[in-house]
Amino acid sequence: MSAPPHEAAEPAESAVPDGRVVLDTGDIARALTRIAHEILERNKGAGDLVLLGIPSRGVPLARRIAARIQDVEGVAVPVGALDITMYRDDLRRHPARSPQPTEVPPGGVDGKTVVLVDDVLYSGRTVRAALDAMNDLGRPDVVRLAVLVDRGHRELPIRADHVGKNLPSARTERVMVRLDETDDAEGVWIR
Numbered sequence: 001m002s003a004p005p006h007e008a009a010e011p012a013e014s015a016v017p018d019g020r021v022v023l024d025t026g027d028i029a030r031a032l033t034r035i036a037h038e039i040l041e042r043n044k045g046a047g048d049l050v051l052l053g054i055p056s057r058g059v060p061l062a063r064r065i066a067a068r069i070q071d072v073e074g075v076a077v078p079v080g081a082l083d084i085t086m087y088r089d090d091l092r093r094h095p096a097r098s099p100q101p102t103e104v105p106p107g108g109v110d111g112k113t114v115v116l117v118d119d120v121l122y123s124g125r126t127v128r129a130a131l132d133a134m135n136d137l138g139r140p141d142v143v144r145l146a147v148l149v150d151r152g153h154r155e156l157p158i159r160a161d162h163v164g165k166n167l168p169s170a171r172t173e174r175v176m177v178r179l180d181e182t183d184d185a186e187g188v189w190i191r
């Protein structure tokens, strides 16, 4: 089956990007460990906690954070995935490309503390879409946001509760995250 035109035009995403390295493998590991501890501290433990990853790379990041929480607390925190594609307000600029389907975390989200997890926070439009998408799953008591990189330039009143790295950037720059689970490389680059 041939790829839709927008996919054919995109460069391969899995290769090591050109640009300046801002986080290497060790930096990512340490940032995720810190975020896991912050989440536990803020939630006073792992009770009623749910992690919801935003595809594509938010999902493996959510799984890595859950693994760290399990190491610290001995509790398996439910992890799910939230397909936000059809909730975007800029769908034309972000054409739907093989979205990962929503995976409802075991036990659902009703009455839970949900931590949304994504790799990059930029305009905030992805997170806004995620909040809409989550309405279809249920009504959490609390929703928080964890991101590996906050590069600024918000277009909506959205902020992250847990940030791996605040990365000042120009709008003209691009931040590229690569993870072993989804790519042939691991790190964060800016160009």
Ligand SMILES: O=P(O)(O)OC[C@H]1O[C@H](OP(=O)(O)OP(=O)(O)O)[C@H](O)[C@@H]1O
Pocket: 054, 055, 056, 057, 058, 094, 118, 119, 120, 121, 122, 123, 124, 125, 126, 127
């Ligand atoms: O705050 P925003 O302006 O919405 O930008 C952040 C989003 O952009 C990237 O996703 P992208 O749409 O490139 O898809 P990907 O996760 O599959 O790379 C990134 O993974 C975030 O989800």
Ligand SMILES: O=c1cc[nH]c(=O)[nH]1
Pocket: 120, 122, 151, 173, 174, 175, 176, 177
């Ligand atoms: O630079 C950017 C902007 C949005 N999303 C990314 O992954 N990188």
